Amino acid sequence: xxxxxxxxxxxxxxxxxxxxxxxxxxxxxxxxxxxxxxxxxxxxxxxxxxxxxxxxxxxxxxxxxxxxxxxxxxxxxxxxxxxxxxxxxxxxxxxxxxxxxxxxxxxxxxxxxxxxxxxxxxxxxxxxxxxxxxxxxxxxxxxxxxxxxxxxxxxxxxxxxxxxxxxxxxxxxxxxxxxxxxxxxxxxxxxxxxxxxxxxxxxxxxxxxxxxxxxxxxxxxxxxxxxxxxxxxxxxxxxxxxxxxxxxxxxxxxxxxxxxxxxxxxxxxxxxxxxxxxxxxxxxxxxxxxxxxxxxxxxxxxxxxxxxxxxxxxxxxxxxxxxxxxxxxxxxxxxxxxxx
Amino acid sequence: xxxxxxxxxxxxxxxxxxxxxxxxxxxxxxxxxxxxxxxxxxxxxxxxxxxxxxxxxxxxxxxxxxxxxxxxxxxxxxxxxxxxxxxxxxxxxxxxxxxxxxxxxxxxxxxxxxxxxxxxxxxxxxxxxxxxxxxxxxxxxxxxxxxxxxxxxxxxxxxxxxxxxxxxxxxxxxxxxxxxxxxxxxxxxxxxxxxxxxxxxxxxxxxxxxxxxxxxxxxxxxxxxxxxxxxxxxxxxxxxxxxxxxxxxxxxxxxxxxxxxxxxxxxxxxxx
Numbered sequence: 001x002x003x004x005x006x007x008x009x010x011x012x013x014x015x016x017x018x019x020x021x022x023x024x025x026x027x028x029x030x031x032x033x034x035x036x037x038x039x040x041x042x043x044x045x046x047x048x049x050x051x052x053x054x055x056x057x058x059x060x061x062x063x064x065x066x067x068x069x070x071x072x073x074x075x076x077x078x079x080x081x082x083x084x085x086x087x088x089x090x091x092x093x094x095x096x097x098x099x100x101x102x103x104x105x106x107x108x109x110x111x112x113x114x115x116x117x118x119x120x121x122x123x124x125x126x127x128x129x130x131x132x133x134x135x136x137x138x139x140x141x142x143x144x145x146x147x148x149x150x151x152x153x154x155x156x157x158x159x160x161x162x163x164x165x166x167x168x169x170x171x172x173x174x175x176x177x178x179x180x181x182x183x184x185x186x187x188x189x190x191x192x193x194x195x196x197x198x199x200x201x202x203x204x205x206x207x208x209x210x211x212x213x214x215x216x217x218x219x220x221x222x223x224x225x226x227x228x229x230x231x232x233x234x235x236x237x238x239x240x241x242x243x244x245x246x247x248x249x250x251x252x253x254x255x256x257x258x259x260x261x262x263x264x265x266x267x268x269x270x271x272x273x274x275x276x277x278x279x280x281x282x283x284x285x286x287x288x289x290x291x292x293x294x295x296x297x298x299x300x301x302x303x304x305x306x307x308x309x310x311x312x313x314x315x316x317x318x319x320x321x322x323x324x325x326x327x328x329x330x331x332x333x334x335x336x337x338x339x340x
Numbered sequence: 341x342x343x344x345x346x347x348x349x350x351x352x353x354x355x356x357x358x359x360x361x362x363x364x365x366x367x368x369x370x371x372x373x374x375x376x377x378x379x380x381x382x383x384x385x386x387x388x389x390x391x392x393x394x395x396x397x398x399x400x401x402x403x404x405x406x407x408x409x410x411x412x413x414x415x416x417x418x419x420x421x422x423x424x425x426x427x428x429x430x431x432x433x434x435x436x437x438x439x440x441x442x443x444x445x446x447x448x449x450x451x452x453x454x455x456x457x458x459x460x461x462x463x464x465x466x467x468x469x470x471x472x473x474x475x476x477x478x479x480x481x482x483x484x485x486x487x488x489x490x491x492x493x494x495x496x497x498x499x500x501x502x503x504x505x506x507x508x509x510x511x512x513x514x515x516x517x518x519x520x521x522x523x524x525x526x527x528x529x530x531x532x533x534x535x536x537x538x539x540x541x542x543x544x545x546x547x548x549x550x551x552x553x554x555x556x557x558x559x560x561x562x563x564x565x566x567x568x569x570x571x572x573x574x575x576x577x578x579x580x581x582x583x584x585x586x587x588x589x590x591x592x593x594x595x596x597x598x599x600x601x602x603x604x605x606x607x608x609x610x611x612x
Contacts, residue, residue, distance in 0.1 A: 037403070041582040045582045218568045243574070
C-alpha cells in the first residue's frame with residue numbers, strides 16, 4: 001500500500017517483477033555473465049545513486065530481500081512475478097516458474113506467478129502450457145520473441161505455431177500475454193525491435209490482453225499507432241519509468257504520448273524489480289506532474305485518478321482482482337508480521 | 341639538434357594523421373541514434389603504424405547490442421578512414437561484443453553481413469535497415485530545425501514556403517539548433533531533397549512539399565521518432581559509462597590528439 005502525502009491509500013499492483021539467480025555459481029557461460037552484467041548496467045545507469053546495490057547482491061538476492069523490497073520497504077500490494085528461463089545461460093535457469101512459485105507459496109495473496117513458453121517447441125510448448133495451468137493455475141505469461149532457440153534467432157507473435165499456443169491459452173483462460181518489446185538481448189537480424197507482430201496477434205486474439213512491456217521503446221511511435229487501433233493492447237511502463245529520475249522532461253513526453261494514444265486505462269506500472277525497486281519509482285511517479293506545455297500540446301493530463309489506475313487498478317482489472325476484497329485479505333496478514 | 345627537430349616533426353605528422361583519422365570517425369554515426377560514434381564514446385583508440393596502416397578499436401554499450409548495427413558502424417569506420425589518401429589500409433577491432441570476432445573478420449576481409457552470418461541470417465541484407473534509419477535521422481534533424489524556426493516566430497506558412505537560401509540565412513542561437521541545422525542541410529543534400537538556392541528547404545522524406553495546415557500533425561509524428569531516438573541515446577550513454585566506469589579513460593591514447601582537438605579538459609590537458 002502506498003500512502004500519499006495527503007494520506008490517501010493507493011493500491012499498488014507491480015506488473016513486472018523478477019526473482020532471479022544470476023550468480024556466478026549459476027552462470028553456465030560468458031553469456032550468463034554478460035546477461036546479468038547488462039541488467040546491472042541498467043540498474044546503475046538509471047537508479048538514483050542512493051538506490052544502487054552491490055553487484056553480488058544484485059546477482060542473487062534472497063526470498064526475504066524480495067519480500068522486503070516489494071512489500072515491507074516497498075509499496076506493492078501485489079506483484080506479478082514473471083518467468084524467464086535462459087537455460088542456455090544459467091545452469092538452473094534465470095528465474096523459472098518453479099523458483100517463482102516457491103516464493104509465492106510462502107506469501108499467499110502477494111504474488112501472481114506468470115509462466116513462459118516458446119512456440120518453437122511445437123507440441124512440447126502446448127504440453128507445457130497445460131502443465132503450467134494445471135500445476136500453477138497461471139493467468140498470464142511472459143513472451144520473449146527475440147530469444148534464440150536452436151537454429152532460430154527469434155520468432156514472431158503471428159507465426160502459425162505461436163497461434164496454436166494462443167488458441168490453447170484462450171481455451172484455458174490464460175489471458176494476459178506480456179510481450180517483451182523493448183531493449184533486447186541478442187538481437188541479430190532484421191529489426192529485432194519491430195512491434196508490428198503485436199498488431200496481428202491482438203487483432204486475431206481479441207479475448208487475450210496484450211501487455212507490451214517496456215511500451216515498445218525504442219519503437220514507441222510504431223507501438224502507439226498499433227495500440228490506438230486495438231483496445232486489447234496495453235503498455236507496461238518498466239524501463240520507461242526510471243527515466244523519471246534522471247530525465248523527467250523526457251519521461252513526461254513518453255507518458256504524454258502513451259496517455260494520448262494508448263489511454264489511461266491501458267497503461268500498467270511495473271518496477272522490473274530487481275533492476276529497480278518500486279518504492280522510489282512510486283514516490284516519484286505520484287509526485288510527478290506533466291509540464292504545462294506538454295499537457296497543452298497533447299491535450300492530456302496525469303491526474304491523481306489516472307495515476308491510481310496506472311499504479312494498480314488497471315492491472316487488477318486484467319487479473320480480475322477485486323481490489324476491496326483483496327485489501328481485506330491482505331489486512332489479515334500485515335507485512336511486518338508476515339516477514340518474521 | 342637536428343635529430344630533435346626531426347623527432348618533433350615525426351611526432352607532428354603522426355599527430356596530424358591521428359587527428360585526421362578522428363575527424364573521419366566523426367562522420368560515422370550510430371545508425372539508430374544518428375549521433376557520431378566519437379560523441380557517444382564508442383571509439384576506444386586509434387593506432388597508426390609506420391606503414392600507414394590504421395587500426396580503430398571500438399566498443400558498444402552492451403555485449404548484446406544489435407549485430408547489424410555493429411556491422412554497419414564497423415564497415416563505415418573502415419570506409420571513412422580509407423578515404424584518407426595516406427592510409428594504406430584500415431582495420432577495425434570491435435571489442436567485448438557477442439559477435440566481435442565475426443564482425444571484425446567480416447569487415448576487415450570485406451565480407452557482407454549476409455556472408456558473415458550465413459548460418460544465422462541467410463537472407464539478410466542491411467540495405468533496408470540502413471534506409472529505415474536514414475529516414476529517422478532525416479526526421480530527427482528536421483524536427484529540431486522546424487521547432488527552432490517556430491521558436492524564432494516563423495509561421496507555418498513561412499516555413500513551408502521557405503527556400504534553401506532563406507533557410508541558410510537563418511541565425512539560430514541555441515547550440516543544438518545550430519548543430520542540427522548543419523546536419524539537416526547535409527542530409528537533404530545527400531538525399532537530393534534540396535540542392536539549389538531556390539529549392540524548398542522543407543519536404544517530407546518522399547520529397548512531398550507541405551501545406552501549412554498539415555505541419556502540426558507532421559511535427560507530432562516527428563516527436564515520436566525523436567522520443568525513440570532519445571530513449572536509445574540516453575540508454576546507450578548510461579550503459580556505456582556504467583560498463584566501462586572501472587577503466588581509466590584518461591589513459592586512452594592518443595592524448596596529444598585529444599589535446600589538439602580540444603577533447604581534454606583544461607585541468608588535465610597540460611599534465612598529459
